[in-house]
Amino acid sequence: MLGYINAFIxxxxxxxxxxxxxxxxxLTPARILVLFVTIGTVLAALxxxxxxxxxxxxxxxxxxxxxxxSLAKGAMKxxxxxxxxxxxxxxIRASAVGITAAVxxxxxxxxxxxPKAKR
Amino acid sequence: MQKLYTNKExxxxxxxxxxxxxxxxxxxxxxxxxxxxxxxxxxxNNILAQQGIGKDAASNITVLIMVFLGAFFTGINIYDDIGRxxxxxxxxxxxxxxxxxxxxxxxxKSEGYVTGVxxxxxxxxxxxxxxxxxxxxxxxxxxxxxxxxx
Numbered sequence: 388m389l390g391y392i393n394a395f396i397x398x399x400x401x402x403x404x405x406x407x408x409x410x411x412x413x414l415t416p417a418r419i420l421v422l423f424v425t426i427g428t429v430l431a432a433l434x435x436x437x438x439x440x441x442x443x444x445x446x447x448x449x450x451x452x453x454x455x456x457s458l459a460k461g462a463m464k465x466x467x468x469x470x471x472x473x474x475x476x477x478x479i480r481a482s483a484v485g486i487t488a489a490v491x492x493x494x495x496x497x498x499x500x501x502p503k504a505k506r
Numbered sequence: 507m508q509k510l511y512t513n514k515e516x517x518x519x520x521x522x523x524x525x526x527x528x529x530x531x532x533x534x535x536x537x538x539x540x541x542x543x544x545x546x547x548x549x550x551n552n553i554l555a556q557q558g559i560g561k562d563a564a565s566n567i568t569v570l571i572m573v574f575l576g577a578f579f580t581g582i583n584i585y586d587d588i589g590r591x592x593x594x595x596x597x598x599x600x601x602x603x604x605x606x607x608x609x610x611x612x613x614x615k616s617e618g619y620v621t622g623v624x625x626x627x628x629x630x631x632x633x634x635x636x637x638x639x640x641x642x643x644x645x646x647x648x649x650x651x652x653x654x655x656x
Contacts, residue, residue, distance in 0.1 A: 394548035395541035398599070402540025403533045405594030410529045416597045417630045420606065421637045423598060428641035432648065445547035448565065449572060450540070450598045451634070458638050462646030466653070474646025478639050484566040488573040489604050489631065497611035497623050500581035 390444055397443030401450040420451055427455025432463070457482045532593050539588065539595030547572055547599075569600060576601030580608040606630035 405423065408414050414422070427450075430436035436456040440447040447453055461481020465473025479486065511519065547568055554564035576599075579585040585605045589596045596602050607627045614626040628635075 390552070391545050391548055394544045398544025398547075399537035399541025399595075402595045402598045403537040405540075405598040406533045406536035407529075409594055410532055416594075417606075417633060419594065419597065420603065420630060421633050424634050424638040425641050428638060428645055432645035443544075445551050445568065446541070446544040448569075449544045449547040449600050451600065451603060452598075454600065454603070454634075455638050455641065458642035459645040462642040463649040466646045466650045471647070471650050474643050474650060477646060478642035485569045485573060485600060485603075486635070488570045489577070489607055490627070492574045492577040493604060493607035493611060493627055493631075494623065496577045496581040497608050497615065497627065498619070500583075500608075500612060501615070502609075502612045503583040503586075 393442055394444050394446035394449075396446065397439065398446030398450055401446070401452060423451040424455040424458075427452030428459040429455075431456040431459035454482060454485060457485070535591060536593050536595035536598075539592035540598055541595075543572075543596070543599040543601055546575075572600050573604045576604030577608045580605045581612070585609075603631065603634065606634075 401423075405419050408419055408422075409416065427436060430439070430452070436447070436452070437460070440453070440456065448456070458478040458481065461477035461479075462474050463477065465477025465480060467473070469476065550571055551564055551568045554567050555561065557564070559567075576585065579588070579601075585596065585601070586609065589602075589605070596605070606629070610626040610629040611623045614622045616622060617626075
């Protein structure tokens with residue numbers, strides 16, 4: 388049960404930061420997403436995001452900062468294993484499922500459905 | 507004693523207070539919807555982890571399902587309605603990443619399946635991948651240099 392509460396609070400908090408940035412700055416949602424994935428990567432590289440994941444679980448991995456975390460974690464893991472080449476293989480390797488699912492399902496559903504008529 | 511406002515004072519008061527509470531309202535909505543989406547992710551992850559497939563497989567399948575759900579609810583025109591209510595609460599989770607792919611792709615289907623759907627899918631996802639992957643390469647190189655110097 389505590390796991391769910393932590394996921395809710397951490398995940399909700401990360402989204403609330405995003406909303407604050409949208410309302411208080413001129414940042415568009417696209418820029419927010421780019422900013423969040425980059426921040427996630429930086430925090431993961433510094434070893435900070437791992438601690439947030441340990442507490443928040445899905446609350447830390449489901450927001451897009453978690454995507455950045457998985458990219459950076461993968462890159463560093465592959466560097467440990469394969470040397471410098473790992474910096475170029477690990478990011479995609481670790482986040483392959485998210486990227487591939489987004490491309491494949493995204494394409495399939497875009498083709499299968501039509502948008503609601505503009506009001 | 508209750509303070510009485512003139513019309514003008516009252517309108518000034520409304521003007522002063524309204525935008526502030528609107529921001530607060532948006533943040534609360536983003537918090538609850540974003541948190542709720544993460545609870546769904548936690549639920550899926552817990553169920554999958556109990557199947558004895560390993561921690562990595564469980565979180566990978568969780569991401570797979572969440573991305574599918576985000577894309578699917580965009581396809582049936584529900585996710586954008588959630589987005590109007592929740593703002594960043596539906597944009598920031600990985601379901602919002604899927605939404606950012608499907609939404610423009612559907613919109614521009616009339617321009618064809620290559621330059622319409624194929625290209626517009628990456629209108630927002632493209633920049634996210636460019637900056638995310640590039641940052642991860644930098645993180646990897648720095649990690650390499652740090653381990654070298656040890």
